[in-house]
Amino acid sequence: MPYNRYLDIGSKCELHGVTAHFVDSDYKMHKRILNFCVIDSHKWESIGNLLENCLIDWGHEKILTITADNAATNTKAIEYVRKKINGWKDSNRVLGGVHMHMRCGAHIINLIVKEGLKRLESSIVAICNAVKFVRSSPSWLSYFKMCVETEKIKCKGLVVMDVPTRWNSTYLMLDAALKFRKTFDRMGDDPDSSYLMYFKEDEGDGERIEGIEGSGKGKGKSKTNKRVGPPSDEDWEKAVTFVMFLKTFYDVTLKISASLHPTSHSTFHDLLAIDGEIQELYRYDVTIPIEERTTMDTLLNDMTASMKKKYDKYWGEIHEVNPFLTIGVVIDPQFKLRNLKHIFEEIFENDPTCERLVAQKTNEVKQLLMNMYEVYKPSSNNMGATSTTNESGGSTNNETDSSLVFGGLDRYLLDPLESIDEEFDILGWWRINGLKYPTLASIAKDVLAIPTSTIASESCFSTSGRVIDSFLSSLSPRMVEALICSQNWIRFEDISLLQYVPSIEEMEFYESIEIEMGSKTSTTNLNKTLPS
Incomplete structure (x- = not known):
């Protein structure tokens, strides 16, 4: 099967x-x-x-x-x-x-993002509480909508609640709340508004975020149940930066979580995109002199450093990444082995032994693909024949010449690349070109799944x-x-x-069940007709 x-x-x-x-x-x-x-x-x-x-x-x-x-x-x-x-x-x-x-x-991305969320916990809680206010009662929701109209904000959606255990829901909550920042500011400008009174009340559940400044539950401070918030300008600015930063993580999570189209051929690119996003923000902070760094700069530096550390734990070294993800890049006719080599060159560009590492990693990927080719190629053992047709177009009798055995693989690698297109249908391409490279097509079907x-x-x-x-x-x-x-x-x-033909034993089993059920039905009907 x-x-x-x-x-x-x-x-x-x-x-x-x-x-x-x-x-x-x-x-x-x-x-x-x-x-x-x-x-x-x-x-x-x-x-x-x-x-x-x-x-x-x-x-x-x-x-x-x-x-x-x-x-x-x-x-x-x-x-x-x-x-x-x-x-x-x-x-x-x-x-x-x-x-x-x-x-x-998705699990590893969740761990990486949570490292960054720790540095913004206070600001996130403040904005989350502001959203909770809107969603707490119909009257407060109406008040919020009225302020939206007053501010002339043209947005069909509304604020959304987050789920603390899911970072992507926190991203969506912040992204939606930022669209209504002026609305929250307007509600905060009214000293008699229910919005400000909401933050002066006890939270009720007694749950606070330990160690958050202003929560009243830091070390050496007495407990208080006052809500964190309303969000300050600094909280909103942190949210703006973090939402822009998190978009790549959110998009990648959506991509790799798909189940109706392949993801294994693009996941390696996605991992590098995440690393690049972290590196970019970290490099930006390094270029700023220490004496000119703001509180936000320091915060971003700490955040990206901790996220980079978590990323490196799982994906920092190429050998930590499952090799089938690089095979997925090779069986993508938009990249193949030659473009994977260019990717390796970018990864190792700052390493003094870059050329050696690129050659080593490229050869490792090709060797793995050749090993898979040996497993998948037709043989007399699994085809029920003593002769096979190689992918170079000739017929062989248990041919062992590697140039013939891997002819189809070499031909695929040397053929022109397809134009890079985000909407490229890789399964459709292999459906059309599979007959040209039958053994490689079998590998592609397995890896893409x-x-x-x-x-x-x-x-x-x-x-x-x-x-x-x-x-x-x-x-x-x-x-x-x-x-x-x-x-x-x-x-x-x-x-x-899925065509399924039952075996003779299964057919006999099904027939025995039918006979047994039929005899039981006949007996039951007979009992019903007999006089009591």
Whole structure:
């Protein structure tokens, strides 16, 4: 079956799910929930056993990658699965699963951004409280709308609340609030307004941000429940800078979280874009003399330095990035190996051994691609024939000449590049050109199906409406899993494209069930007609 190569792990509370991702013969993306169940614990042993049992149940052996959060438990669980797969007899593994763990990009971006948010916590809380005021009652919302009209602000939307555990919602909250800055300032200019009184009241829940200046909960200060705010001009200026800075992170998170089109060929570019954004802001601060730096400059310096440190922890070294992401760049006909080499030149431009490093990394990527080519190329073992057709156009009998074996790969790498276009349909390109490079097309289908984020997987489990009614909540975990999986599979119309022919044993099994059910029905009907 073609969908046994790319998995991602999503979790909600104590529930874990496994989703398979694949590209079919018509070069269309698919994802299917294979497993959704309660797990005993979050220890790696439990997660590893869950994955192993899921693969055994579905009969999957060829797993290219498993996408999961970068937690130590997930790393150990994936290593456990890799060893188990490699130990299976006649396992059709790819390169021994050495690059099996694909770390969730959205999770790492979340960690990086949170480092920056720490430096702006007080300002963010102040603006968040201002938004809470608007959303706290219908009368205050009407007051806010009246001030919007007075300020002649032409914006169809309104302010939005954030979710503290999701940085992207904080970005959206700040971005929306900035459009109504004049409105908040107008409400703050009225000394008798309910807006100012809102910040003089006790917050009620007693929860404050520890260590925030002005919160009344710093070290050595007595506790107070007064709300932080209203936002000052400095708070708004910080928000302006941070929203502009965060846009790249937000856009990248949206891109890598897609599930209906490939992301593995563009994620490497996205990682470099994030690094460039951090470096740019950091370089700007360095050019300012220390005596001329403002409080904002110092704040941005601290913020970018901490974010850069977190970025380097996960993606600072090329060898820390999953190599399949660089393979994704090569199978993109807009870049191939020659443009990937240029990217390496930019990465190592400040290194005195730049030329050596570029050559080394370029050769490593090509060697990995050649190793995959050896695995994917047609052979007498998997094609049921003693002769194969090489991609140079000739026929060989178990040809071992590397110039012939890799002829299709070399031809692809030397062919002209496609023009770079943001709307470029890479799956469509391979659908048209796949016959020209059949072995490489098989690699492309597998690599392009790799999910670089678990968000798409987790969204599958957030179904619309209630799955279990609160008055009829006695469904077993097994039945809940069946409902979730069935809903996911039925919603995809393209499922009809998957041709499945049952075996003779399965046909006999289905017939035995029909006979058994038919005999039971006949007996029941007979009992109904007999006199009591």
